Amino acid sequence: MNNFEWSNPTNIIFGKDTEKQVGQAVSGYSKSILIHYGSDRIKKNGLFDKVTASLEAEGIRWMELGGVKPNPRLGLVKEGIEICRKNNLDFILAIGGGSVIDSSKAIGVGVVDDGDIWDFFIGKRIPVKTLPVASILTIPAAGSEASKSCVITKEEGWYKRPINENVIKPVFAIMNPELTYTLPHNQTVNGVADIMAHIIERYFTSVKNVDLTDRMCEGVLKAVIDNAPILVDEPDNYAARAEIMWASTLAHNDLLSTGRIGDWGSHQIEHELSAIYDVAHGAGLAVILPAWMKYAYKHDVKLFVKFAVRVWNVDERFDDPERTALEGIERMKSFFSSIGLPVTLQELGIPTEEAKIDEMVKKAFEERAGGIGNFLSLKEKDVKAILMLAVE
């Protein structure tokens, strides 16, 4: 086990009707805030009105900025920064999923910084302060509500790059599973893929003696695997929505990577897919993860056997560990398919000609501090091989 430092300062306020507590929760931090969101869905379904009523009851002044899209853009972040500066807003309340929260985090960091905010995303500078950010979560997936991550896409050149710093962890997250009942099927299952990917990326590590976090990763994965299929048939099943929602946070608040170093190669490869073709991140991960695994398993067959046996209940073939490992990967792929996720680039609907794949490979290595992948360090030829395995 490696040395580590960990906390979860984000106060999780979880359960039915918790959105009504938002005014009180904000009032300890600010009296003038920016509400940041995506589409008008939250206005049509009454959530926005409920939130502003709760804020106003506490005497909190608010302004709004909607329009966040999946793979949130630097342009809108800059707009948010300007609004906060001009109107002395000193708190950002995100209502939405990972894209809205990431956009809010970027605004929070940008308001208190004088330089070029893109510096933080390409590792040129490290953010050391931010306005407080909090969220009302409506899409369980990215885990951004309690994470140190923030991923933004720069329109000029379509680069998608992250910040990973503790300072940007939100101060609270309001999580009512009922708010996720109306998520369309594809957003629900893309979220599931994202959650599972966050755990799997942490699971595949070169660090030895990490039994406790192994077991926790396996446990959270199993809870997701048991509950996700329920949501396909019963989108308003509170119990299953609650399990998935809480899993989304725990998958990415770094608890599951205490003492270990995750891989993150699949995420980095997927970022190129979604940056160039604007596909949903979760769907992209469902395609890349099995391909990455097929390419990577020989690097540590025993670890893939453990994954197969403990997570996917594969009967271990003690005389054929490779077959056991591959069976685990197949079961994961079948599981993704069974809940309606794409598992090939073709199903994802993006071009698979070699020239297009070469373009993604090239781009994956541009404007990046450090390499791709920790468990398995990838060069251009490796990324290409993984993408080729993902074609069909």
Add this chain to the structure above:
Amino acid sequence: MNNFEWSNPTNIIFGKDTEKQVGQAVSGYSKSILIHYGSDRIKKNGLFDKVTASLEAEGIRWMELGGVKPNPRLGLVKEGIEICRKNNLDFILAIGGGSVIDSSKAIGVGVVDDGDIWDFFIGKRIPVKTLPVASILTIPAAGSEASKSCVITKEEGWYKRPINENVIKPVFAIMNPELTYTLPHNQTVNGVADIMAHIIERYFTSVKNVDLTDRMCEGVLKAVIDNAPILVDEPDNYAARAEIMWASTLAHNDLLSTGRIGDWGSHQIEHELSAIYDVAHGAGLAVILPAWMKYAYKHDVKLFVKFAVRVWNVDERFDDPERTALEGIERMKSFFSSIGLPVTLQELGIPTEEAKIDEMVKKAFEERAGGIGNFLSLKEKDVKAILMLAVE
């Protein structure tokens, strides 16, 4: 799943040599602190000198108060409060295990309160503020380093009662597994029992649809079960010490009880044993838990079957769930014995005459707000039956 609120504000600084970071960690909070500890062991082994050197390098003035005993006493707490007040110390650094940290928490709460501090322990008043408290952990067991719990024994009448409030969570915990190499065997295994009890008390719940926390409880238990026996033979095995140490925190920082209500009957019964006979808390739990389980399993046989199958790898007898459940309890008891824990009151060396048992039963219900046990609500006759099951 129930509604819940959760955070882990305590910054965990985990790994080799981390005690050298203490000066820097304290300096953000205070320049005048009380160092609180138990025996002189930390002076003989050099830890105290290392700590004070690190503090002095940051210009931090310190005073000391040693002498904390297992089942920490109210008398010493009051002494600590006086020292802090007289010398304007505004931060408590605990060096030790749960007893020292609990004593420090009580001092922290007491310094900023004008009333009778015992009020907080019998539920008469609720603490709303404290001096910041932090620890350098030397005994992984109680989980007090990141918990909202604090248990103190009042000498007059030997009452042992708790505070459970978020406000008393420590600000940081320095956890170097190497500092636990020299723990004697009995302290090591008592710690293991305490850790397992914290998880098991949370596991047995009447709340339904708590798959995720079920799985995490099972996972942490399995990691403890796999690593504890290593420490019996190899007390200086870093990997196993690290797993147990991190498990001790996660067992009791309330992550594993998010959305569920634990039982805590065994803890409350054990508190009478250790208050009256001053036995080690962990050893007492190893005796009470199996007895409680034998008494409680019929209340929800399926849950005990799950515990047997998932935690203890019992082959499920689908036609005889009771036998499966009982086999799980037996395996736990055998496991405790195998690492050298007592599993009967006789092995614990305390009197088992009926009159003595009646005395414990009576005391368990005195000076207490609320009943005993949530999964299974216990009356006097139930507690007596459990203690009788624990005799031999």
